Amino acid sequence: QVQLVQSGGGLVQAGGSLRLSCAASGRTFNHYAMGWFRLSPEKERNFVAAIRWIGGDTYYADSVKGRFTISKDHSKNTVYLEMHDLKPDDTGVYYCAADPGSDYYSVYDWHLWGQGTQVTVSS
Numbered sequence: 630q631v632q633l634v635q636s637g638g639g640l641v642q643a644g645g646s647l648r649l650s651c652a653a654s655g656r657t658f659n660h661y662a663m664g665w666f667r668l669s670p671e672k673e674r675n676f677v678a679a680i681r682w683i684g685g686d687t688y689y690a691d692s693v694k695g696r697f698t699i700s701k702d703h704s705k706n707t708v709y710l711e712m713h714d715l716k717p718d719d720t721g722v723y724y725c726a727a728d729p730g731s732d733y734y735s736v737y738d739w740h741l742w743g744q745g746t747q748v749t750v751s752s
Contacts, residue, residue, distance in 0.1 A: 631655035633743035651725030663708040713745040
């Protein structure tokens, strides 16, 4: 059984920074990419960022480009999300995701999920 275990998050003032981590463990799975989604107030998981495991191509939602950086550590089977210049609109539960299909931007194309971690940005 594959597990995605998240850490990081918390409360920060606007303009601050946080880092999220997601470690994958268990049996071998589709390592094509890993990503991050944020739960909206409407309870939808919206795409934030993704990274290809081989090659390292990255993908970002327009709202976080230039502020968030996704990265990976092969030796630790871990993906990170560095978040800078945080805004109140970045508040939400962030979910790590793995085992995608071809559409990284679609929540329906990811098959493994972390437990979620709260990020709160105060104004």
